[in-house]
Amino acid sequence: MNDVRIITGNEAAAQAVKLAKPGVIAAYPITPQTSLAELLSEYVERGELKAEYVRVESEHSSLTVCISASTVGARVFTATSSNGLLYMHEQLHWASGSRLPVVMCCVNRGVGAPWSIFNDQQDSFSQRDTGWIQIYCRDNQEILDTIIQAYRIAEEVYIPVMVCYDGFILSHTMMPVDIPDAGVVKKFLPSYKPHTVLSPDDPKTINPVFFATRRENSEGVLCDGYMDMRHKLQSAFKKSGEIIKTASEEWAKMTGRDHGGLIWEYMTEDAELILTGMGSIATEATLAADALRAEGIRAGVVGIRTYRPFPKEEVVQAFKKATAIAVFEKCISYGYEGGVCSDLKAAFYGTDIKAPIHSYIAGLGGRDVKTGEIVDAARTTLESIKSGKTENKTIWLNCYSD
Amino acid sequence: MKDRDTNISGVCTPAVGEAGKTGEWRDARPVIDSTKCIPELKGKPACFLCWLYCPDGVVSMTIPVEIDMDYCKGCGICAEECPSNAIKMVREVDIDE
DSSP: OOEEEEEOHHHHHHHHHHHHOOSEEOOOOOTTTHHHHHHHHHHHHHTSSOOEEOOOSSHHHHHHHHHHHHHTTOOEEEEEOHHHHHHTHHHHHHHHHTTOOOEEEEEEOOOSSSOOOSOOSHHHHTTGGGSOEEEEOSSHHHHHHHHHHHHHHHHHHTOOEEEEEETTTTTTOOEEEEEOOHHHHHHHSOOOOOSSOOBTTBOOEESOOOOSSOEEOTTSOEEOOHHHHHHHHHHHHHHHHHHHHHHHHHHHHHHSOOOOSSEEEESOTTOSEEEEESTHHHHHHHHHHHHHHHTTOOEEEEEEOEEESOOHHHHHHHTTTOSEEEEEESOOOTTSOOHHHHHHHHHHTTSSOOOOEEEEEOOGGGOOOOHHHHHHHHHHHHHHHHTTOOOOEEEETTOOOO | OOSSOOOSSOEEOSOTTTTOOGGGGOSEEEEEOTTTOHHHHHTSSOOOHHHHHOTTOOBOSSSSOOBOTTTOOOOOHHHHHOTTOOEEEEEGGGOOO
C-alpha cells in the first residue's frame, strides 16, 4: 500500500531527509526554506529522526558544521535560499575541494538587492562554479526522490550535491507525493563510507597549504600539488554523469518513478521547436508545448535536470532535429546572457545543430510566468526563425524597463 | 609504499618533511660565529635564545649549536635575538658552495 500524502515541496524534502537518515543537520532558517528547517527540527525533537540538529548563527556556520561532521564520517544535511546560499559561498568551495558528500537543498529565491523573497534561480546559478553537482527539480515528488538519489551520488563520487527547487512555486505548493518505504531507501542507499577519516588513531592534517609544485612527502611519495588535486575534482565530475544516470535508473526500477538522469524530454521526437529550461518553468513549458501542438506547431520540451555536470552529449542528441530553440531561464550572467543558453551554444559548437536560439529571461523575483506567455514567446521565436531571421537573441519576458 | 598520491583531498600526516624541503625558500642563511656564541664560549648549556625563538624549530640545543638548513627558511629571527651578535645573515648568492 503506497503512502501518498498531499504535501508541500519543503515537506517532501524533509520526508526525504528523514528517510536518508543523516547523523548531523545544521540549517539556518531563511524564506522560503524555513518550513523545511522547522520540520526537520520537529522530527529530531520528536525522536523520529535520530540526528544531531546543530543550531547555528548563520549559513556560513551551518555549512561549516556539515563539513566538519562529514569529515569525521557523518552523513549530513543542510538547506538554504538566496542570500543565505551566498553567505555560504566560501564554504561551498571548501566542501567540494575537500570532496565531502554534503547534500543541501537550495530553495530557489531571487537575490538582493533590492530585497526579494520570491522565486528565481539567480542564487544557485551564481554558485555554479563552486564544484557542486546541481540538480533542478520540477515537482514535489521529484524533490523527494532526488534528495535520496543525491546522497547515493554524492557518496559514490565524493562531490557535494545541491538539490535546487523553486521557492513558493514548489516549496509552498501542495501536491500528492508518494513516500517510499524505509526498506526501499535502505536498499537503494548504502551507508556512507568517508574517503578520509579524521581520527586520533590515525592523525592527519586535513587541507594544509598546497603549493604550485608537487612535493615529496616524508615517505618519498610524490604528492599532488594544488592543480593536480583540482584536476581530480574535474575528473570526478566527468565520471559523475554516469553515476547520476545509474542512480536515477535504479531508483526508477525500485519505485517506478523516473525523473530522467541528466535531462528529461517531452514530445521531442518530431519537434521542430524545442523549449527548454530548469525546474518548474520547464514543467510550465510542457503545458505550453501541448497548447502549441493544438495549434499545429510541433513543439517539445527538454528539461535540464542536472546543470553541473552539464549534460553535453545528452543535449546534442536531444536538440539534433530542432529548427528553433527557445530557452526560458530565471537567471542571467549580467553583461552576457542566460547561463543555460550560453552552455547550450557551447555544447552545440562544432556539431550539426545550427538552429538559432532565443533566450528568454523570465520570472525574475517571482514575476509570474504563465503558460500562455510561454506559448506566445515560443510561437514568436518559431515565426521569426522561419521567416529567415537567424540571429540569436536575448529577450526579457514581461519586462517594462528600457 | 605507494608510488603515487591516491588521496582525493588535501591530506598530510604529521612527519618531518611532509611539506617538502622548505629550506629551499631561503634567500639568506644564518651563519654562527663560534668565537662569539655563548654556549661554545662557556663550554656548557647556556643562552640558547636562538633555539627558543626559532619559529621552525630547526635550531639544536647542542654545543656547538646547529641549524638544519633543509628546513631553515632564513627568517633571521635567531640573528635578531642573539645577545652576543654571533649570528649573521648571509645572502645565499654570496655563499661559496
